[in-house]
Amino acid sequence: MKPLFLIGAVAIDPASGLEAQRDILLSGSTIAAIAPPGALKPEPAVTTIDVRGCWVVPGLIDVHTHLRDPGFPQKETIESGLRAAAAGGFVAVAAMANTDPVNDSPEVTNYMLARAAQVKAAALIPVGAVTRGLKGVEAADYEKLAAAGVRMFSDDGMPVDDPALLSNALEVAHHLGLPVSLHEEDRGLVRGGAINAGAVAQSLGVAGIAPAAESERVRRDLELALKAGAPIHIAHLSTRESIELVRAGRRHGAQITCEATPHHFTLDVRAVLDFGTDAKMNPPLRDTADVDALRDALADGTIDMIATDHAPHDPESKRASELAGCFGSPHKRWPLDEAQARAFAAAANGVIGLETALPLALDLVHRGLLKPMRLIELMSTNPARLLKLEGGRLAQGDPADITIIDPNLEWTVPPAGFISRSHNSPFTGRRLKGRAVATIVKGEVVYSLFPHSRAAR
Ligand SMILES: [Zn+2]
Incomplete structure (x- = not known):
C-alpha cells in the first residue's frame, strides 16, 4: 500500500x-x-x-446501524451495508443486535466480525443484546459478549421494560466500561399507533403515537441510571419533552449521552403524506416544534451525536403494493380505507440513512445552525468517545x-x-x-x- x-x-x-x-x-x-x-x-x-x-476530517462513525445480517439478506448484508456506510463517509458503524439469530452470543458476534473482515469498506462495531433473543426476560452474558468484541449493548427496536433487568445491565456494562443504548418506548402508551398523534394521523385515518410514549420511558430510565450510578445512552431522541428531560437529568447528575437522526431533525410528520411507509419509523416523525427543538439541541450540546438508525427494508415489508398510489401528489386518497390503514400500521418501521446522513447534517451547516467543527464533533469525535474507539481524532x-x-x-x-x-x-x-x-x-x-x-x- x-x-x-x-x-x-x-x-x-x-x-x-x-x-x-x-x-x-x-x-x-x-x-x-x-x-x-x-x-x-x-x-x-x-x-x-x-x-x-x-x-x-476524522472518519465519521455511526453508533446506530441495522445491517440485517445474519437473517435478512433481501434487506441488507454485512457487505452491502458496510459499502453503503463507506459511500456515506463512515469509517465504522455500530451494528445493532436485532438480527436473526439475535446477536446475544459470541458465535453471532464472531460471524459478524469475520464477514466484515472480508469486506474492504467501513469497519463493523458489534452491538450485543441486553436480553436473550431481545425478549426482555433474561439477561444476555455481557462478559462473554464483551470478550468476543461487542462494544455496546442494546435491545434496539425493542425497549427493555423490566426495570430490574435494565438496572442490572447498566451496572454490569458500567463495570465492563461499555455503554448501553436505549430504545425509549412505553408500549403501553403506543397502543397500536403508527405515526405521531395529530392532524396527519387523523386525515390518514391511522392511530397516533403520543410523544409521551417516548418521554415517559426516558423519565423512568434517567431515574434508573441515577440510582445505578451508571451512564446511559439514549437512541434516536425525537421529542421536545425528551430533550428537556435530558437537560434536567444532567442537572441532577445523571451521566447521559444521546443521539438524534437526520430524518428526525430534517422532516416532520407531514412527510408521511408524500412518502407513505418510507417515512414510517419508530419513534415516528414528529411536529415542526420537535424538529426545531432537535436542531437547537444539536447546536447547544444537549444532543451529543448524530446517528443514522439505518434500517433497510424490502418493498414487501413496507407493504408497498397494497399502498401503491395512496401517497404523494397527485394520488392522494385519504382517509385510507380499512384494509389500507391496516397494511400501513403493519408495515415495517425504519428508513435507510447511511448514504444521506452527512449531506442532511451539512444542510444545518449551510443554514448557519451548526459550525463545521460542531458537525464533526457530532459525527466523529463523540461517537468515537462513546464506543471507546481509537479514531475520532486527526493528529x-x-x-x-x-x-x-x-x-x-x-x-x-x-x-x-x-x-x-x-x-x-x-x-x-x-x-x-x-x-x-x-x-x-x-x-x-x-x-x-x-x-x-x-x-x-
Ligand atoms: Zn430504535
Whole structure:
C-alpha cells in the first residue's frame, strides 16, 4: 500500500481544536504527519491527492446501524451495508443486535466480525443484546459478549421494560466500561399507533403515537441510571419533552449521552403524506416544534451525536403494493380505507440513512445552525468517545481513518441509486449540497468519487 499524501484541504479536528489548511501524510494505517501547506516534503513514491475545496476530517462513525445480517439478506448484508456506510463517509458503524439469530452470543458476534473482515469498506462495531433473543426476560452474558468484541449493548427496536433487568445491565456494562443504548418506548402508551398523534394521523385515518410514549420511558430510565450510578445512552431522541428531560437529568447528575437522526431533525410528520411507509419509523416523525427543538439541541450540546438508525427494508415489508398510489401528489386518497390503514400500521418501521446522513447534517451547516467543527464533533469525535474507539481524532499517530468531504458538491438523491440493498428513503429525489467524496479506512481508500468530482469542478 503506497503512502497517501492529501494536499490543500481544510483539516477539521474538534479533539485538538484544529480548523485550518493542512497537508496530511498517511503511511500504513496511521497518520504519519500533518502540517501547514508546503511544510511536508514526502518521498516521490507517495500517491498525492489534491483535495482543495474539501474538508479532511476524522472518519465519521455511526453508533446506530441495522445491517440485517445474519437473517435478512433481501434487506441488507454485512457487505452491502458496510459499502453503503463507506459511500456515506463512515469509517465504522455500530451494528445493532436485532438480527436473526439475535446477536446475544459470541458465535453471532464472531460471524459478524469475520464477514466484515472480508469486506474492504467501513469497519463493523458489534452491538450485543441486553436480553436473550431481545425478549426482555433474561439477561444476555455481557462478559462473554464483551470478550468476543461487542462494544455496546442494546435491545434496539425493542425497549427493555423490566426495570430490574435494565438496572442490572447498566451496572454490569458500567463495570465492563461499555455503554448501553436505549430504545425509549412505553408500549403501553403506543397502543397500536403508527405515526405521531395529530392532524396527519387523523386525515390518514391511522392511530397516533403520543410523544409521551417516548418521554415517559426516558423519565423512568434517567431515574434508573441515577440510582445505578451508571451512564446511559439514549437512541434516536425525537421529542421536545425528551430533550428537556435530558437537560434536567444532567442537572441532577445523571451521566447521559444521546443521539438524534437526520430524518428526525430534517422532516416532520407531514412527510408521511408524500412518502407513505418510507417515512414510517419508530419513534415516528414528529411536529415542526420537535424538529426545531432537535436542531437547537444539536447546536447547544444537549444532543451529543448524530446517528443514522439505518434500517433497510424490502418493498414487501413496507407493504408497498397494497399502498401503491395512496401517497404523494397527485394520488392522494385519504382517509385510507380499512384494509389500507391496516397494511400501513403493519408495515415495517425504519428508513435507510447511511448514504444521506452527512449531506442532511451539512444542510444545518449551510443554514448557519451548526459550525463545521460542531458537525464533526457530532459525527466523529463523540461517537468515537462513546464506543471507546481509537479514531475520532486527526493528529500524528492517530489511525488513518479519514473522511474527505466536499461541502459544496450538489447532487440529487437517485431513487434507485443506493449502494444499500434497500431504497426505503423519504429523501429520494431531494437536491442535497455536500457529501463525502472519499473514505479512508486504516490508510486504504475504501470509497472515492475521484476523479469524477474533481473533473466536475
Ligand atoms: Zn430504535
